Amino acid sequence: MTELKKSDFEKKTIADFKKDLINKRKQHGSLIPLLQSAQDSYGYIPEKAIYYISELVDIPSAEIYGVITFYSQFRLKPLGKHVIRICEGTACHVNGAKTILRALQNELGISIEETSDDGFFSLLSVACLGCCSISPVIMIDEKVYGKLTPNMIKKIIKEYKKA
Amino acid sequence: MKEIKVGLATCGIAAGGMLVYDELKKEIKNNRIEVELKKTGCMGMCYKEVLVEVKDDSDSYLYANVTPDKVKQIVYEHIINKKPVKEWIIKSKDINKEDAFFKKQKQIVLRNCGIIDPSSVDDYILNNGYKAIQKCLNEYSKMEVIDIIIKSGLRGRGGGGFPTGLKWKFASQAAGEKKYIICNADEGDPGAFMDRSTIEGDPHSIIEGMMIAGYAIQADEAYIYVRAEYPLAIERLLTAIKQCEERGFLGKNIFNSNMDFKIRIKEGAGAFVCGEETALISSIEGKRGVPRIRPPFPANKGLWGKPTNINNVETYANIPWIIMNGPQAFSSMGTEKSKGTKVFALAGKIVRSGLAEVPMGITINEIIYDIGGGIVDGKKFKAVQMGGPSGGCIPASMGDLKIDYDEITKTGAIMGSGGLIVLDETTCMVDLAKFFLNFTQNESCGKCTFCRIGTKRMLEILERITAGAGKEGDIQLLEELAYKIKNSSLCGLGQTAPNPVLTTIKYFRDEYEAHNKEKRCPAHSCVSLLTYTIIEDKCIGCTLCAQKCPVNAISGKTKEPHKIKQDACIKCGLCYDSCKFDAIEKI
Numbered sequence: 222m223t224e225l226k227k228s229d230f231e232k233k234t235i236a237d238f239k240k241d242l243i244n245k246r247k248q249h250g251s252l253i254p255l256l257q258s259a260q261d262s263y264g265y266i267p268e269k270a271i272y273y274i275s276e277l278v279d280i281p282s283a284e285i286y287g288v289i290t291f292y293s294q295f296r297l298k299p300l301g302k303h304v305i306r307i308c309e310g311t312a313c314h315v316n317g318a319k320t321i322l323r324a325l326q327n328e329l330g331i332s333i334e335e336t337s338d339d340g341f342f343s344l345l346s347v348a349c350l351g352c353c354s355i356s357p358v359i360m361i362d363e364k365v366y367g368k369l370t371p372n373m374i375k376k377i378i379k380e381y382k383k384a
Numbered sequence: 385m386k387e388i389k390v391g392l393a394t395c396g397i398a399a400g401g402m403l404v405y406d407e408l409k410k411e412i413k414n415n416r417i418e419v420e421l422k423k424t425g426c427m428g429m430c431y432k433e434v435l436v437e438v439k440d441d442s443d444s445y446l447y448a449n450v451t452p453d454k455v456k457q458i459v460y461e462h463i464i465n466k467k468p469v470k471e472w473i474i475k476s477k478d479i480n481k482e483d484a485f486f487k488k489q490k491q492i493v494l495r496n497c498g499i500i501d502p503s504s505v506d507d508y509i510l511n512n513g514y515k516a517i518q519k520c521l522n523e524y525s526k527m528e529v530i531d532i533i534i535k536s537g538l539r540g541r542g543g544g545g546f547p548t549g550l551k552w553k554f555a556s557q558a559a560g561e562k563k564y565i566i567c568n569a570d571e572g573d574p575g576a577f578m579d580r581s582t583i584e585g586d587p588h589s590i591i592e593g594m595m596i597a598g599y600a601i602q603a604d605e606a607y608i609y610v611r612a613e614y615p616l617a618i619e620r621l622l623t624a625i626k627q628c629e630e631r632g633f634l635g636k637n638i639f640n641s642n643m644d645f646k647i648r649i650k651e652g653a654g655a656f657v658c659g660e661e662t663a664l665i666s667s668i669e670g671k672r673g674v675p676r677i678r679p680p681f682p683a684n685k686g687l688w689g690k691p692t693n694i695n696n697v698e699t700y701a702n703i704p705w706i707i708m709n710g711p712q713a714f715s716s717m718g719t720e721k722s723k724g725t726k727v728f729a730l731a732g733k734i735v736r737s738g739l740a741e742v743p744m745g746i747t748i749n750e751i752i753y754d755i756g757g758g759i760v761d762g763k764k765f766k767a768v769q770m771g772g773p774s775g776g777c778i779p780a781s782m783g784d785l786k787i788d789y790d791e792i793t794k795t796g797a798i799m800g801s802g803g804l805i806v807l808d809e810t811t812c813m814v815d816l817a818k819f820f821l822n823f824t825q826n827e828s829c830g831k832c833t834f835c836r837i838g839t840k841r842m843l844e845i846l847e848r849i850t851a852g853a854g855k856e857g858d859i860q861l862l863e864e865l866a867y868k869i870k871n872s873s874l875c876g877l878g879q880t881a882p883n884p885v886l887t888t889i890k891y892f893r894d895e896y897e898a899h900n901k902e903k904r905c906p907a908h909s910c911v912s913l914l915t916y917t918i919i920e921d922k923c924i925g926c927t928l929c930a931q932k933c934p935v936n937a938i939s940g941k942t943k944e945p946h947k948i949k950q951d952a953c954i955k956c957g958l959c960y961d962s963c964k965f966d967a968i969e970k971i
Contacts, residue, residue, distance in 0.1 A: 250668055250669045250670035251670060252670035252671075253650075253651075253653055253667065253670050254650075254651075254670075256653075257612075257651060257653065287672055288670070288671065288672055291655060291672040291673065291829075292653035292654050292655050292673070293653075293654035293655065294612055294652075294653040294654035295653060309574070309823075310574035310575055311574045311575035311731075311732070311769060311772070311803070311805045311816075311819070311820075312574075312575050312731035312732050312737075312805055314574075314816075314819050315732050315733065315805065315807060315811050315816070316732070316733075320956070320957070323956065327934070347613060348572065348574050348656065348823065348827075349572070349573070349574035349575065349576070349577075349613075350394075350613060351394065351571065351576070351577035351580040351613070351614065352394055352395050352398055352577065353575055353576075353577055353729060353731035353732075353737065353803075353805075354395055354430030354431060354577075354729075354730070354731055354737035354738050355395055355398055355399060355430065355433070355737075356731060358398065363615060365394060365397065365398035366398065367395070367398045367399065371958075
């Protein structure tokens with residue numbers, strides 16, 4: 222039995238994605254890794270992918286939908302080009318995460334779980350990024366920004382808009 | 385010159401560690417210096433990041449708060465001209481500026497963190513790595529290994545504190561050919577980062593701990609369940625597993641013995657409840673992470689219905705040390721019922737935030753003042769939050785309390801996984817309780833009615849109390865609901881969800897009363913209960929606050945006292961922060 226790795230699916234075409242899934246469907250407990258692969262390929266989990274995976278692993282689509290909505294990692298809608306995650310952990314909370322969130326909302330014009338109209342930014346919240354010692358923090362795509370003040374937000378967002 | 389090491393765990397990288405690393409690489413190349421540049425894990429002193437260690441034949445020098453523009457000077461003066469830049473060094477043979485942070489620590493779990501290169505298996509081997517598993521394979525029977533762990537007194541570091549050796553014994557005695565080992569690295573507590581740092585800094589010690597557990601219970605397959613939010617930790621584990629497979633440490637007949645052992649990584653998909661062992665197993669099986677009734681315990685019926693042993697990262701990281709140093713060395717530290725050390729993640733309003741590993745039995749005050757350096761900005765220490773959403777707040781007046789599983793449980797908090805958030809006078813305890821309840825309410829899996837609906841009702845009550853709309857009897861209602869939720873929930877999440885509320889009511893009831901009766905937030909933190917006003921005598925009319933106000937709620941002529949229109953004010957506090965004359969008052 223081949224090992225299922227997420228990186229196998231990165232940047233693959235739909236045809237490749239389907240082929241890979243067929244090879245790996247029989248692995249024990251493969252549903253969550255399959256959904257993670259689908260999300261890595263598309264940026265979210267399209268409805269079609271649910272039906273497709275359902276046939277492959279022989280699990281009803283309703284049950285798969287139940288799994289998707291249970292875990293906060295899975296999304297049923299596409300995200301913006303840059304994903305901003307604001308940490309809502311305890312250390313960030315007591316060190317002013319709320320003011321950072323307000324600054325982000327002002328700057329982007331969107332609230333948590335929303336994507337800007339131009340599709341450039343999505344704002345998500347995360348329970349804890351584990352960088353408590355440099356709180357408050359946000360993570361943009363894979364990069365962590367720490368020891369933030371509301372004033373720094375404007376500058377950071379500007380950098381991304383420029384790029 | 386021998387080597388230069390840069391601390392590159394997530395926090396080091398966030399502080400700009402990669403920029404420093406790249407700059408060092410460039411300078412070393414440009415000056416054609418022969419020195420080994422290495423990446424290492426978290427050194428614990430997150431408050432001093434970026435940390436760079438320069439080692440020569442006779443001494444090692446630790447540079448703190450390194451920025452890319454300091455690199456040139458360090459390379460030129462220290463490495464080329466052999467004159468260490470003393471003012472930036474915090475630790476060497478002659479300099480010991482941060483002694484206080486380490487003096488009371490005892491590093492077992494973190495023994496290699498910040499010392500070895502976590503992506504190098506050779507580095508781990510050089511530091512006694514993989515000797516413990518070979519010792520077990522060659523010298524000890526399975527029962528002897530279990531006996532050693534029982535004798536050491538090690539208790540589960542994930543929060544529950546169940547004796548690890550006993551857990552292994554149950555799994556080893558369970559009937560069945562096929563057995564599994566699981567490492568719980570689903571560090572979901574907001575405010576906890578010990579496991580992330582341990583994995584990022586020393587992934588091999590966890591793998592070795594799992595191997596030893598596998599030998600003891602005769603399991604040949606293992607899973608590490610890691611949060612997807614920890615990409616670097618996952619990467620370092622994957623690298624470590626690959627290296628082990630190449631060397632024959634993992635796979636068939638490991639270390640040329642007759643034991644087979646295979647480790648797989650499962651990425652968690654983001655659900656706090658999956659830290660509970662039966663929910664975690666359900667998640668590995670590809671289902672919703674919903675807990676089930678115990679017994680049967682995983683030791684008898686776990687993954688795919690087979691006997692399974694689950695421990696967390698810190699527990700496994702202790703194992704190789706115990707095997708090498710003997711159970712007495714471990715049990716000689718700590719209190720009567722809590723042995724060894726515990727890693728704490730210090731964060732919040734504390735001067736030296738970071739990772740500290742201390743012997744059990746140390747007091748809270750020793751951790752906060754001696755190791756942590758006290759409270760930021762000289763403010764007053766109010767309480768410490770332990771155990772995350774399942775834990776509670778211990779007030780400053782109980783600072784002499786000893787760190788011990790049972791002592792902490794008596795206060796209403798729990799040891800938990802080791803998050804230690806320090807709170808000062810500006811933290812509102814009601815707001816903090818609301819914060820945690822909002823978290824558990826969101827994360828409740830929905831199986832038990834009291835946990836699903838009860839936490840929601842409690843949250844609503846806390847929301848109205850902090851909004852100044854609390855009703856008479858609300859505090860009693862909170863207590864009543866709390867006891868019902870504790871008694872009627874199946875798993876740890878529900879049973880402990882009311883703890884933050886109960887402990888804050890127990891120790892800070894006056895704050896609840898002030899919110900509820902006097903509509904006042906003593907910590908000046910709850911926005912709805914705040915009013916900003918300008919003190920006329922102090923205001924010189926510089927107009928700065930009016931310029932800063934995002935909703936134009938401040939008016940007044942230049943050089944004349946200004947006024948805040950209360951109905952327009954959104955209480956963002958920007959005027960308060962910007963005023964240079966202390967002319968704005970927060971009530």
